[in-house]
Amino acid sequence: MQFHFSDFQDLLLFCMENREVMTTTCMDRNLYNAAAKGNITNFKDHSFERPLEALLTPNKNTVLHISITALENRIESTENNFVRDILNMCPSLLCQVNVKDETPLHVAARYGHANIVKVLIDCARDHPHNQDVENGVEAVRDMLRMVTKVKDTALHEAVRYNHLEVTKLLIKEDPDFSYTVNDVGETPLYIATERNYEELVKEILHNCKSPAYDGPLGRTALHAAIIWDNREATDKILKKIGGAITKKADQEGWTPLHLAAYLDQSNSTELLLGHDSQVAYMKNKEGRTPVHIAAHRANERLMKMIIDRCPDCCELVDNRGWNALHFAVEANRPDSVVGLILENSSFSNLLNEKDDEGNTPLHHQYSLYFKYAKKNLMDHPRVDKMAFNKNNHNAYQVTLTSDKLSTKEKMKIWLKSRRHSRRVFVEHEPKFREDLRKDLKRRRKEYLDEAAETHLVVAALITTVTFAAAITMPGGFVGTGGDPHYEGSAILRRNVAFKVFIITDAISLVLSSSAVATHLFLPVLVIWNSESDKTRQALLELAYGFILMAMGAMVLAFITGAYAVLAHSLDLAITTCVIGSFSFLIISFICGMYNKDLGIDAFISRKYKRLKRCIKSWPRPFRAV
Template identity: 30%
Template structure:
């Protein structure tokens, strides 16, 4: 078998518009299989990857057809030279076989694609100069599907797409200088190089594209939005400024879900982008997306507190907007569970009626928090005097009655019990003259079906008992001992000793309270969860912290006078223990593990 593709086959492919790689695949199956199995001549492969021009000349002189051979991935010698940045080798190949300029490998990449991906500027400039010569040729004009600057790979990307995707700014700028109109070509994902450059933050590339006037198909609808959407999404405020100046029409273009650029800025919590967009077009704050959500709704859903502040500072009345379910930003923050957004809204929205706004089902934000068991959010709302706990929804339910619907079945956990207790208290204080749903009482003692309840109670009692025992023993074995004649502590005059006494007492007394509270847990588990479990957990945490302080002060009293560094190490370890626990468990450490 001959080593490479027949020149006649290659020439016919170029004349008929078929790229050489396709022609290679279209060869006789048996011949093609042998070629694929054999691959490129090892000497040519080594010369192409190392850029050895002299070796190429020797090989081409010995076998003129050798440049038609390809690797198993259909890479030609020109592909390899472009990938490794060997411009002199690539020039020699083009002198001998210029049609390889548009040869495609198995991924559909031409040599110019590979040079763009790898950022090999000199090779790319060489290939572009040859491509320009092709453009000047009537047979390979710019409208030709095989024009090197227009050829797309299997992903639909031109060389410019690939340069931008790989953040090769220098190559991208050079390609744009060769053909400025390529900045708006769409790939298989309906993305232009301008969109991709805006997302990647390539300021020079974006400026180069927008400086060139563009009319035909200027704004093509895209699932991912416009270049302005992409710039906001990436947080590139400089590019946002350029696009707002050069392409002001982009600001009115939504994505496939109806989101404008301000929705994206609100989602990503980019306050500077919010400021830029609102200064350019204030009405963006009032434009809903496909779900009738304003940018403030989106910011509340994603917990974007800085964006919330910026939106309310520019457009305070945007807080009045509701979505398709009649819900405002307060509802959105409850549904998403973003307490930071709810806290920010409570601080910056002053009107009480917005805090008590009802949706299509008559539910206020407090109703939703109670219904969805968002206990921290519900407690935060209850702590605000503007929130009305007496509002009835369309089913005649208050937030309290929604919570206590779980009470008879015993499905309510300790936090919901705590919320129920707080809602009852607020209703008794503020809703005395209103007709409300009947107040439920504690269910029977057997109502609780929590399978972990028994183990939790036993664990708390065990921990509290151990702490009480250890701290009690420490009272009679004071650090440093006693005076043999007077019977008083030797270090009683030291500040560290006084801290030891206080912390030891706090640990012991807290643990004793926990033991006594949990002894009667079995009498009424439901009432215990409401009234005692949360306090028992808090006191156990307090006892553990106090015991740590006792340990550190006791070691300091007895060890520091003779060896300071071990005492300091113990203090450092003890001080970091709560931080490590919080790092591992997060905020869960302050919650009852039910």
């Protein structure tokens, strides 16, 4: 069965119309293997029940699709002959598509078979029905422009898999075609730029007369070049396509300069501003300009580049009314970018500018990092320290509502605010006092709960360890073969170090047990006491003291017990004792470093005063006169 076509366009039309009709469920195994191996003999010597174009796999791959796909481990020159011979036998295979609408050219471009691509192009050009050169060129271009179901051309495939030689061949045959986007919005230029295939980018820009540059999400190839901070690609795209591309924004309104500001791409920023400085004034959907983005990201160098070119762009505000200084104080490392604005007197109008909520940059700075700020706006002479927002709050009052500060820090700021503002002080002082009292009570309860859990666990561990140490006895016990009078007693009972071990172990056991008992009675005592928080804190402090002393006694018990057992090896005994003594040094160091936080001085002072009162209240003996 043979088909004859008047020209190449009829062949294409035939393939498109009959791709659903010419279907088979499978291909003969011998023919499939012959196609995979590039063996043309099987096809020349075989009498087919169906034409070659009807020999299809379940996915409608022809013998030409199979042969090109399997080419990886074979010599291309051999395959070139197979492709030519099979196309001579059945020219319609040249543009016949599979279930994905992929032609053999798509497959060859995907796998980078440049020689096969050249053969396919030559076959399209040299088709017998193409009588003149013009028809041959048109036939090649029609084949190159065929798209798959996802709208990919052969050039899309070649670029995606970084095949430079194939790309050169395809562009050379059709330099005028713009290559529109596929289903996901990609053009060949965008794919090459996004994947940073520099040679492919150069090839497309140099040889395509007007390459399409669109990408997904409304982005362009210039956006992709900015992401890589590829100065060379950025420069070539700008020169080839022109200034219009610098103002192309994506779906979120981000121009390439917005991206450069976000990623701190100084090389690209210099090129963009040099090509068209007006892009510095463009806003995204949130109303943010590139200088807003740079300020918020604390990209000082890039922000300076934009300001040097377009100093008045700092006056622009976003949809919330924020200017560049509002964004600067919100940055992760604000001091550098805040300082950049504060040091320039021409930006003084930004210092007291209010957003839609009436907040100045000072309000934002104090609500975020008041205690860490080095470039503090409060220290600037042109800043209005008494500025109030729409809630009638100045910077100090805004700080008091921040979750980033402790109650103690808020108290300091509150006391300072009494001197700086009288407008809302009288109205808000009672409420703040009540809120502060509730906050302190809540924090106190949380602290006491955590402390109680920790104390109980530590005390129980010390009790367990000291009890076990007393039962096991260092040195062991007198056995049945010894003096019956001392049978079962400790072998080291007359050793001085052993005696100290027993005493200190007993002290540690008693103290830790007392701490456990204190926690045991704690709930009962708190319930029946009107000042439950104070009682609970006092009992926890008592248990805290018991545990500290128990730890010291336990360490002494270990040192003396080890010395008693190792007395015959004096060097080892002394070394063990010295190492054990380091525990006291560590505890002393911690207590010294964090004396104020731990409240040790206050604890000792309270207990000392209480002891003095107890001594004074002791009954004195009556002396007769």
